[in-house]
Amino acid sequence: MEVLVILVPLALGLGLVGLIGFLWSLKSGQYDDLEGAAWRAIADDEPARQAPRD
């Protein structure tokens, strides 16, 4: 059962990665417009973009 010493921290580490992912998505504004996001997923194509920002 010594394998638990590796497996449990590994599981927790993966959980932590998930949490960091969530916090990142929150910070980058992905939850700002929940209604719009639902529609964007099924839109035919992205609106034409002008020259990319740089």
Next chain:
Amino acid sequence: MQATRDFSHYVRDAGSGLSHIDLAVEGVSCAGCMSKIERGLSAIPDVTLARVNLTDRRVALEWKQGALDPVSFIDRLAELGYKAYPFETADAEAAEAEQSGFLLRCLGVAAFATMNVMMLSIPVWSGNVSDMIPEQRDFFHWMSALIALPAAAYAGQPFFRSAFRALRTRNVNMDVPISIGVMLALALSVIETVNHAEHTYFDAAIMLLTFLLVGRYLDQSMRRRTRAVAGNLAALKAETATKFVGPDEISQVPIAAIHPGDVVLLRPGERCAVDGTVIEGRSEIDQSLITGETRHVAAERGTAVYAGSLNISGTLRVRVSAASEATLLAEITRLLDNALQARSRYVRLADRASRLYAPVVHATALLTVLGWVLMGASWHDAIVTGVAVLIITCPCALGLAIPTVQTVASGAMFRAGVLLNSGDSIERLAEVDHIIFDKTGTLTLPELEVVNAADIPEEALRLAGQLALSSHHPVAAAVARTANARSPLPGAVEEPGQGVRGYVGGRELKLGRPAFCGAEHLPSDNACLDPEASIVAFSMGETRYLLSVRQGLRPDAQAVISALLKRGIKVEILSGDREPAVRAAAHALGVSEWRAGVTPADKIARIEELKSGGLKVMMVGDGLNDAPSLAAAYVSMSPISAAHLSQATADLVFLGKPLAPVVAAIDFARKALHLMRQNLWLAVGYNLLAVPIAISGVVTPLIAAAAMSGSSLLVMLNALRARRVAQGRP
């Protein structure tokens, strides 16, 4: 003089050579609108970002600095068929947004911690039944502690802070028992882990926080959404003023960019957006939004004008006396201050519940500890049992009982056209048994309309409407609106103070004063009956008609009043307007109790009189003169067209032309209060079942977790019923 529009006030520097502006857009409701707007705006050269937010109904735009004028975006959106206006985030809304982001972060941390602690707890639960090596169990417990302690320290902040604030002011709120429960559960669990015990409560404590944060977040996001809508509506009113930027040069700027000392131009038909003094010109102004009086007042050099006044006939130059929000008639300000101070602080249902709840729970826990010690148990075992009582009674369901109902009910009210300004207004609204209505702008519509339109031949009305489009006079605007006129008559000429003249097919058309149209001898039957109406005449060659223009009652006012009476609510009208006008409205609506010519101080006195009789009074009003009485009433409501100050003072704001939202709001509030009480009883019932188990000392963490999530789910599901009210049921 042609005014240019200047929106530079709203443009922000987004860095790296880009400018940013936020626009509130009306009528965006679907994916089609979203892509249409984004494509339409992205097609403008030099635009680098055009993104629609469908939840808030706003567009964020960025473009190369100096390349474009923000006005061009608004024009482009108008071409696409959307009304848009620059939007400035109010401080309150920004604070709400930040708070809701923080709660979501806390919720994220708590939820991830719960999942991981549960992953460790379930093996321990099953291991306790079979045979787990104590070292393994200790390892699992230490891992749980490692996750739960920092997570609770972070995610518990909203509760710890609020509990601390309450205790510092010697109060108790729901967060006090929550914080004590969570902290004791965690502390006990650490001690138990050190002592290699079988049971720890890390899972229960962190799960409790997760459930409560769900409730908190729901509550917060409902308020944020309401604020966003209110912010959009405020922006879409597009309040601008024509400001003199040179001796003869004018520019149309947003109100926010006007400062005291500026001189603004007020044309006929325009609503004044600032407070100030007339320095040049002569006109009549309609101050019904301020005083409730529908009769026009003469304005000349030296007359004070207030935001919300409608200029009727001449052009005025006004020197702004104070910034747009911080103004007003001294008397109203003084009364409002007094009323706000006297406003008895309403104790929310949740706080009342927790005032009863906290002492009972803590006393029970203490008695449990003492009881077990007296019965010969060790101090250690007695304290463990006592903490188990606290954990099991920790008000998880109680904490969710009210916010979930509030969220669902406010969503339903939102769909019915009612916005909430304050969180506890639902509870207060449900108890209302007497409603005082203001007349002007509340029972009547704020805009003028032609009341005898049905008596005029359709063709004549259409031509009159087209002719009216050439004039800025508010009465002409009302004629144009009633006739649904779109295109002005070519070649029509306005004769100031008289009317408009035009030609169609060789016939001369005139719209204006009866004398101007040669209609002064026409029998004006309805004009005699209606003391409030302005009479205008319309002539086509030799045929002449009289049009009676006035503020009409809201279309469903009568139905609403009878619906209120049916619900056992008394209705009364208090108006600052003249007696004949108020009597006519009261008579038409079937309201027996009314008073006319009432001053703001009288209104407050009447409310106090009713309050001392034990009645729960709701005030519904829109005028500046209503603001003090809105603050003095038990609960208050304003239409969206109300004066700024009244809207900010009212607990609820309703949208649109009909008065029906008033009844809908009361129905939803009553249902919500019923469900809140029901939920509290459910929570109490759960405690009555669970506490004896906890006192007897047989509670395991598994029972605690199951009981907690079970009761929380029950309460949440019950709250969903607040979405609907039975039609026609009081």
